[in-house]
Amino acid sequence: KNQEKxxxxxxxxxxxxxxxxxxxxxxxxxxxxxxxxxxxxRKYIENKLNVKK
Amino acid sequence: xxxxxxxxxxxxxxxxxxxxxxxxxxxxGLVEKRDLGGTCLNRGCIPTKALSHCAQxxxxxxxxxxxxxxxxxxxxxxxxxxxxxxxxxxxxxxxxENLLKANGVSVFRGEAKLEDERRIRIYYSGGQQVITAENxxxxxxxxxxxxxxxxxxxxxxxxxxxxxxxxxxxxxxxVIGGGVIGVEMACIYGSIGxxxxxxxxxxxxxxxxxxxxxxxxxxxxxxxxxKVLTGTRVESVEKEKDLLKVNIITPDGPRSIAVEKVLVAxxxxxxxxxxxxxxxxxDKSGVIVDDFMRTSLKNVYAVGDITGKFxxxxxxxxxxxxxxxxxxxxxxxxxxxAVPSCIFxxxxxxxxxxxxSEAREIYGDDIRVGRFPFVASGRALTLGESLxxxxxxxxxxWNEILGVHIIGPGATELIAEAALAIRLECxxxxxxxxxHAHPTLSETIMEAAMDxxxxxxxxx
Amino acid sequence: xxxxxxxxxxxxxxxxxxxxxxxxxxxxGLVEKRDLGGTCLNRGCIPTKALSHCAQxxxxxxxxxxxxxxxxxxxxxxxxxxxxxxxxxxxxxxxxENLLKANGVSVFRGEAKLEDERRIRIYYSGGQQVITAENxxxxxxxxxxxxxxxxxxxxxxxxxxxxxxxxxxxxxxxVIGGGVIGVEMACIYGSIGxxxxxxxxxxxxxxxxxxxxxxxxxxxxxxxxxKVLTGTRVESVEKEKDLLKVNIITPDGPRSIAVEKVLVAxxxxxxxxxxxxxxxxxDKSGVIVDDFMRTSLKNVYAVGDITGKFxxxxxxxxxxxxxxxxxxxxxxxxxxxAVPSCIFxxxxxxxxxxxxSEAREIYGDDIRVGRFPFVASGRALTLGESLxxxxxxxxxxWNEILGVHIIGPGATELIAEAALAIRLECxxxxxxxxxHAHPTLSETIMEAAMDxxxxxxxxx
Ligand SMILES: Cc1cc2nc3c(=O)[nH]c(=O)nc-3n(C[C@H](O)[C@H](O)[C@H](O)COP(=O)(O)OP(=O)(O)OC[C@H]3O[C@@H](n4cnc5c(N)ncnc54)[C@H](O)[C@@H]3O)c2cc1C
Ligand SMILES: Cc1cc2nc3c(=O)[nH]c(=O)nc-3n(C[C@H](O)[C@H](O)[C@H](O)COP(=O)(O)OP(=O)(O)OC[C@H]3O[C@@H](n4cnc5c(N)ncnc54)[C@H](O)[C@@H]3O)c2cc1C
Numbered sequence: 001k002n003q004e005k006x007x008x009x010x011x012x013x014x015x016x017x018x019x020x021x022x023x024x025x026x027x028x029x030x031x032x033x034x035x036x037x038x039x040x041x042r043k044y045i046e047n048k049l050n051v052k053k
Numbered sequence: 054x055x056x057x058x059x060x061x062x063x064x065x066x067x068x069x070x071x072x073x074x075x076x077x078x079x080x081x082g083l084v085e086k087r088d089l090g091g092t093c094l095n096r097g098c099i100p101t102k103a104l105s106h107c108a109q110x111x112x113x114x115x116x117x118x119x120x121x122x123x124x125x126x127x128x129x130x131x132x133x134x135x136x137x138x139x140x141x142x143x144x145x146x147x148x149x150e151n152l153l154k155a156n157g158v159s160v161f162r163g164e165a166k167l168e169d170e171r172r173i174r175i176y177y178s179g180g181q182q183v184i185t186a187e188n189x190x191x192x193x194x195x196x197x198x199x200x201x202x203x204x205x206x207x208x209x210x211x212x213x214x215x216x217x218x219x220x221x222x223x224x225x226x227x228v229i230g231g232g233v234i235g236v237e238m239a240c241i242y243g244s245i246g247x248x249x250x251x252x253x254x255x256x257x258x259x260x261x262x263x264x265x266x267x268x269x270x271x272x273x274x275x276x277x278x279x280k281v282l283t284g285t286r287v288e289s290v291e292k293e294k295d296l297l298k299v300n301i302i303t304p305d306g307p308r309s310i311a312v313e314k315v316l317v318a319x320x321x322x323x324x325x326x327x328x329x330x331x332x333x334x335x336d337k338s339g340v341i342v343d344d345f346m347r348t349s350l351k352n353v354y355a356v357g358d359i360t361g362k363f364x365x366x367x368x369x370x371x372x373x374x375x376x377x378x379x380x381x382x383x384x385x386x387x388x389x390x391a392v393p394s395c396i397f398x399x400x401x402x403x404x405x406x407x408x409x410s411e412a413r414e415i416y417g418d419d420i421r422v423g424r425f426p427f428v429a430s431g432r433a434l435t436l437g438e439s440l441x442x443x444x445x446x447x448x449x450x451w452n453e454i455l456g457v458h459i460i461g462p463g464a465t466e467l468i469a470e471a472a473l474a475i476r477l478e479c480x481x482x483x484x485x486x487x488x489h490a491h492p493t494l495s496e497t498i499m500e501a502a503m504d505x506x507x508x509x510x511x512x513x
Numbered sequence: 514x515x516x517x518x519x520x521x522x523x524x525x526x527x528x529x530x531x532x533x534x535x536x537x538x539x540x541x542g543l544v545e546k547r548d549l550g551g552t553c554l555n556r557g558c559i560p561t562k563a564l565s566h567c568a569q570x571x572x573x574x575x576x577x578x579x580x581x582x583x584x585x586x587x588x589x590x591x592x593x594x595x596x597x598x599x600x601x602x603x604x605x606x607x608x609x610e611n612l613l614k615a616n617g618v619s620v621f622r623g624e625a626k627l628e629d630e631r632r633i634r635i636y637y638s639g640g641q642q643v644i645t646a647e648n649x650x651x652x653x654x655x656x657x658x659x660x661x662x663x664x665x666x667x668x669x670x671x672x673x674x675x676x677x678x679x680x681x682x683x684x685x686x687x688v689i690g691g692g693v694i695g696v697e698m699a700c701i702y703g704s705i706g707x708x709x710x711x712x713x714x715x716x717x718x719x720x721x722x723x724x725x726x727x728x729x730x731x732x733x734x735x736x737x738x739x740k741v742l743t744g745t746r747v748e749s750v751e752k753e754k755d756l757l758k759v760n761i762i763t764p765d766g767p768r769s770i771a772v773e774k775v776l777v778a779x780x781x782x783x784x785x786x787x788x789x790x791x792x793x794x795x796d797k798s799g800v801i802v803d804d805f806m807r808t809s810l811k812n813v814y815a816v817g818d819i820t821g822k823f824x825x826x827x828x829x830x831x832x833x834x835x836x837x838x839x840x841x842x843x844x845x846x847x848x849x850x851a852v853p854s855c856i857f858x859x860x861x862x863x864x865x866x867x868x869x870s871e872a873r874e875i876y877g878d879d880i881r882v883g884r885f886p887f888v889a890s891g892r893a894l895t896l897g898e899s900l901x902x903x904x905x906x907x908x909x910x911w912n913e914i915l916g917v918h919i920i921g922p923g924a925t926e927l928i929a930e931a932a933l934a935i936r937l938e939c940x941x942x943x944x945x946x947x948x949h950a951h952p953t954l955s956e957t958i959m960e961a962a963m964d965x966x967x968x969x970x971x972x973x
Contacts, residue, residue: 069970072970076967076968077968093951094891098891098952099894099895099952102891102892102895102952103580103895106895106896107580107581110577110580110582111582113570114577114582117574118593119593119597120563120570120597121567121589121590121591121592121593121594121595121596122570122571122574122587122588122589122590122594123586123587123589123590123593124574124584124586124587124588125584125585125586126583126585126586127582127584128582128583128584129583130581130582130583131581132581133578133579133580133581133583134580135581136581137579137580137581137897141891141894141895145891145894148889148971152970152971152973155973365950365951366951367948367949367950367956370951371948374970391947391948392948393949393950395950395953403950429608431558431559431562431601431605432562434559434605435559435562435563435566435601437566437597465950465953466923466926466927466953466954466955467926467929468950468953469929469930469949469950469953469955469958470929470930472947472948472949472950473930473933473934473939473947476943476947476948477937477939477943479933483933483936483937484933486848486936487851487932487933488827488828488831488851488852488853488932489827489932490825490853490863490925490928490929491525491553491558491825491826491827491830492559492826493855493925493926493928493929495926495929496827507536508533508537510529510532510533510612510834511608511612512612513611513612513615
């Protein structure tokens with residue numbers, strides 16, 4: 001496994017990111033052990049929307 | 054003497070935080086007035102499980118004949134059983150003592166009283182001593198709650214502690230309270246020959262469990278000959294010859310039942326004595342703490358049963374680790390989304406996450422439920438134990454696992470996978486896609502996830 | 514008759530794919546020449562586990578006295594034990610039949626022979642028939658491999674199938690092969706009174722398991738009085754009066770051992786007869802398939818033991834679901850990273866992922882190992898079963914869980930959490946942070962993860 005490419009994300013976060021075309025490598029995880037959680041993805045999407053406005 | 058951390062109480066909340074902090078390099082003191090290991094090891098989790106295993110072996114000997122194992126004159130030697138329980142408790146207690154020592158924790162075997170948020174006075178039978186601390190972790194645990202009905206103090210009206218150390222198996226027992234402790238005790242004594250009645254005020258036993266679990270365990274207990282009276286209140290207990298007459302009000306009217314022992318198992322209340330002189334914010338369930346286990350006093354943390362949240366040993370231990378980490382300058386948050394609960398009846402019960410009705414309150418009808426019965430599990434059949442089922446609750450938008458509820462063989466071990474699933478925000482799809490070994494009981498979790506997705510294999 | 518999918522073979526690979534495809538709406542036929550459920554249900558997983566449970570109950574009766582349960586004249590009624598095994602097999606077999614029926618799968622009880630990649634000829638005892646299919650899933654399984662040493666065909670030299678149906682418990686047995694089947698059988702008969710010797714050609718038994726597991730189970734078997742001879746070759750078997758004399762070459766030189774039965778458990782070979790006329794690419798372990806379970810013929814899939822990959826029922830079943838999905842136009846890939854293996858000895862063994870030495874081959878010294886012994890588990894003590902340990906292997910860059918290896922009580926159920934962890938790329942930190950219920954055996958996994966991170970609680 002490419003060491004730099006190991007993005008830890010919860011299955012739910014991955015699902016939501018995929019549906020919203022979000023690149024997980026741009027998100028900092030706050031979940032257990034730094035895993036990207038659903039909340040992280042949602043916040044990231046909200047922030048992006050806010051910036052666009 | 055001055056410490057980085059002083060822990061008050063040597064139960065699972067206290068001794069785990071002390072060991073963890075010591076491993077992280079802190080100078081740690083721990084004060085315990087009674088037995089290391091606390092309620093859990095000496096009067097709770099461990100002794101109940103030793104006795105319930107005894108009850109389980111006894112019951113499974115009936116089953117043994119089906120598997121071709123014949124035995125005659127099967128009987129219980131209660132003294133041996135009690136001795137085994139005591140010896141397990143002693144071994145583990147010695148283990149905790151050795152662990153504390155090996156990690157360099159200074160253990161004070163006396164009663165602590167906080168004079169202020171840095172000074173702890175310790176009372177011994179013959180003297181006292183003051184120690185000081187940068188940070189204090191309160192972990193003084195809980196005691197059985199009492200309800201002051203007339204007769205509550207008669208001899209033979211006992212708490213769980215005495216129920217674990219009875220000198221003989223009582224002919225009959227009435228258990229007040231159909232919560233975890235009441236149901237476990239009823240199952241132990243009901244399996245080894247006592248005539249047991251469980252009385253619960255609420256409409257169902259195990260009121261915190263999913264409703265399907267409550268109704269299944271009620272049926273199971275009844276099939277063992279244990280009487281279960283819900284919606285029933287105990288009015289009073291009177292002495293009647295050698296027995297105790299318990300007067301109750303059932304939904305069908307007043308009744309009385311004569312028994313040898315009355316076990317009061319109506320909950321536990323926090324033990325706040327050690328710090329009653331400090332100005333710590335409390336609410337009706339105990340010490341108020343934030344997600345970092347901090348009390349209203351900056352350098353004072355509280356963990357375990359005194360925080361009144363779950364009253365589970367594993368929650369106490371995790372809170373202990375969180376408190377110790379934060380006392381040492383980390384920033385660790387306690388997360389209660391995936392707290393498993395286990396009930397060591399026969400069959401076992403375990404659950405984690407939301408019940409179906411809790412999930413409905415949040416998600417309305419946007420939930421899905423998957424179920425799988427143990428009678429369709431090859432492993433359950435080879436073990437001769439096929440009562441019960443697995444039930445999984447998920448949201449219907451993402452199929453995220455919200456709750457898993459199990460009654461059946463191995464439930465208390467199967468729940469570990471479910472807790473990890475919830476903790477890692479797993480969906481039913483991944484649970485279904487994960488290869489589960491055959492033939493194991495854990496396949497039922499996979500099948501319930503498949504059922505939730507509409508494609509169970511071993512179910513019509 | 515024409516079908517969307519015809520499945521050849523009714524074992525776990527075959528019947529699962531048939532049910533899954535039918536649930537997804539396909540018209541499905543399934544051909545089985547012998548018993549529905551295949552090797553697994555009739556001559557493998559299920560009957561071995563029924564008998565090993567019998568052996569386990571028998572052994573645990575010794576233990577029962579510690580818990581205060583007394584019994585006299587404990588003995589095995591082998592006919593009853595065999596009857597229970599047969600009745601479980603019958604129940605589950607009937608279950609598979611009903612499931613196939615309920616899902617509308619047409620079941621043909623005859624021997625299939627593929628004429629080309631769309632035509633299947635079925636031979637019955639009194640006739641034959643041809644059916645056709647858009648897609649074919651081959652799931653014809655495997656048979657015991659034989660090594661043609663002199664005497665291999667003497668009466669009393671048996672395979673696992675016969676070992677499961679012996680009319681009496683043999684006084685003595687020599688097991689050729691220290692793989693999963695050999696070790697399970699040795700443990701069953703060794704626990705119920707046979708004098709058992711295991712002979713393994715390689716330097717250790719369970720050669721695919723982690724080395725620490727192999728050496729622990731060797732010690733356990735020896736403590737039960739089972740003799741284990743590694744690095745040893747069987748030269749020949751001769752009849753000697755009522756016994757069989759097995760001539761072996763041990764590292765210390767030639768020897769011979771006289772026994773009542775010789776069990777040959779040296780592996781299984783794929784059953785390729787049904788499609789020998791087709792031009793399907795094979796290698797020495799069986800049918801070559803890609804990650805989508807496709808053979809070299811476009812519309813022909815192969816699953817289970819004939820693919821020679823794992824020879825495990827749960828792998829066959831998952832491959833079956835993948836093959837069925839792809840035959841129906843999906844694009845599902847088989848993932849072998851988290852395949853659990855279970856060995857139902859006493860104590861049990863289970864593992865998933867990389868062994869320590871496999872991990873070292875990939876990661877060099879950049880790995881970490883965490884360990885936790887069951888003797889430090891409160892639950893193990895209350896069950897009176899504290900042999901064994903949990904071992905976790907992770908990479909040291911991310912602490913990602915690479916392998917989990919368990920020998921001890923409950924191992925075959927505990928492995929489910931570990932498989933999910935590997936599947937979800939879980940790290941040791943997350944396993945350690947997940948709240949595990951107390952007192953359960955699953956806490957040992959959490960403690961091993963904490964040990965890996967340097968902060969175990971219940972370990973010096
Ligand atoms: C019958 C029974 C069965 C149970 N079964 C389970 C189970 O299976 N699983 C589970 O998770 N939980 C179970 N529990 C609950 C579990 O025992 C508690 O949740 C757990 O013990 C709480 O840990 P704690 O550290 O907060 O407190 P405790 O374990 O109560 O420990 C508190 C310690 O503090 C000491 N202490 C108090 N005041 C002072 C003072 N002033 N100075 C010095 N020392 C002091 C006490 O002596 C005690 O040793 C059970 C409880 C009971 C009663
Ligand atoms: C003693 C023993 C114990 C085992 N224990 C375990 C265990 O605990 N866990 C585990 O995971 N695995 C275990 N296994 C392995 C497991 O049984 C196999 O991996 C599994 O059965 C493979 O499934 P399959 O569907 O590929 O083949 P099989 O189960 O072998 O089924 C193949 C079926 O195809 C039928 N068939 C073959 N040719 C034709 C034809 N021409 N026409 C019609 N039908 C045909 C056969 O009759 C058979 O029913 C054990 C095996 C043995 C021998």
